Amino acid sequence: MIEDSDGFNPFVNKRSGGIRHAGVLLLYSVILHELAHGWVAYKMGDETAKWLGRLTLNPIKHLDPIGSLMLLIIGFGWAKPVPVNLENIPAPQRRKGLILVSAAGVTANIIIAFIALLLWRLLSPEPGGMVYQVLYTLSYINILLAAFNLIPIPPLDGSKILMGFTPESFNRVLHQIEPFGFFIVLGLLLVGALNPVINVFQSGIISFISLFLPS
Template sequence: MGLIRLLINDPAAFFMLAVLLLYSVILHELAHGWVAFKMGDETARWLGRLTLNPIRHLDPIGSLMLLIVGFGWAKPVPVNLENIPQPQRRKGLILVSAAGVTANILIAFLALLLWRLLAPEPGGLLYQVLYLLSYINILLAAFNLIPIPPLDGSKILMGFTPESFNRVLIQIEPFGFFIVLGLLLLGALNPVISAFQYAIITFISLFLPG
């Protein structure tokens, strides 16, 4: 039952996985706020969210889901695109939305690069940490690329689509969580997530040595 069983059977492995999951999600959200800040929106900084302090980012429901099913989320870092000058606003939407996914892909790349360079002993602690770090971040990136609100993929898409289509996505967003959850339970999103995972792994492989 998610991480609860792991906590009972192997507390050390639970702690390691929980920390990796937690900070992978936090860095995903932090990336959104940092890019928005660089583009002129200081909302995240004003609210004290440009920090690695996990307490500032923990979401009660997301943390509970992490324990129950092994997959959760942090509180979204607040972003106000109205603070980005109008000529840059659509570009800002794309860059801010893509920042979280980019952070996860970068973390996965660094983990796999270290795995390739250090060649850790199979089954050892370093082997497990690097494997889990790459796996978790590739999965997070793939999941967030799904173009259903409120996931990042929908916001990236909105940066390229006309306002009439974007209004439809905005209307869907209040129900998006339940739509995504329902599709996940039905297994309908598995092929989409797998396709994104394959694309991400292929992309990362282009930059790994020999």
């Protein structure tokens, strides 16, 4: 675990710190998550995201009406998924492409969290100050986003990563579930069934990031 001299732990303490710009940090964290999907797909031969103007940090290109409304109401939302057409990736690399493209968003969130925590460690900002709150919130949001997206239920990234390793017969089942996946995930979240899974992924991400932080 990573704590400062006052025992503050950005992974255990779940307070937002009253930060006014948490919504902006969340918005751009989600945008970078989606942008990473499109960028990796583009590098592997699929230019769909580029054609649709989604390889940009312009938030207007990424805003989802419902996700934006939820952000305003409950403080947590989402962006429009970046469209990816795996058929544009050469067949021999298609499974590899599925794994890399699907993992790109989570990887982006982990990198953002690492940078925030590295700065938090190096700068040792004053507890309660704006820099302290920004770095804490940025790290927490991105670790949560990465952990949530690793859940292997369609349409979350974890299911797509899993499909890169599983047989087609199993993947067809996941494809059949995908139209209902949002409601499945929402229902499981409401009853708290996904909390243990998210906590496990969060702990793993924290341990991984900690390996690269200075002591």
